[in-house]
Amino acid sequence: xxxxxxxxxxxxxxxxxxxxxxxxxxxxxxxxxxxxxxxxxxxxxxxxxxxxxxxxxxxxxxxxxxxxxxxxxxxxxxxxxxxxxxxxxxxxxxxx
Numbered sequence: 001x002x003x004x005x006x007x008x009x010x011x012x013x014x015x016x017x018x019x020x021x022x023x024x025x026x027x028x029x030x031x032x033x034x035x036x037x038x039x040x041x042x043x044x045x046x047x048x049x050x051x052x053x054x055x056x057x058x059x060x061x062x063x064x065x066x067x068x069x070x071x072x073x074x075x076x077x078x079x080x081x082x083x084x085x086x087x088x089x090x091x092x093x094x095x096x
Contacts, residue, residue, distance in 0.1 A: 030069060033076030034058065043073040 036048030043059020045051070059071040074082075 028070070029072060030062065030066065031072045031074070031079065032058070032062070033074055033079035035076050038073055038075045040072070040074045043071060045073070 034045050034048055034053075035050055036053070037046040038044070039046050043057065045053040045056040045058050047054050048056075059073045062071045063069060
């Protein structure tokens with residue numbers, strides 16, 4: 001398995017620092033979209049040719065780096081469509 005960050009590290013520099021103003025929590029979870037085939041149940045990037053990932057446990061790695069914060073991973077286009085359809089639902093639900 002590959003690493004998630006430059007230089008082969010499992011932790012980006014200052015991971016989580018600067019995500020929120022001081023005294024404000026960073027949220028209840030993180031959603032991220034990645035290209036290629038994704039197992040959204042396990043949060044694993046099954047195959048992403050452009051990233052060189054095959055069976056990369058992205059959700060688990062990010063959660064560990066972010067102190068146990070839940071991470072949801074899905075295909076980037078699917079997440080875009082889901083978000084876009086929710087945003088436009090009041091006006092265009094029948095045509096989307």
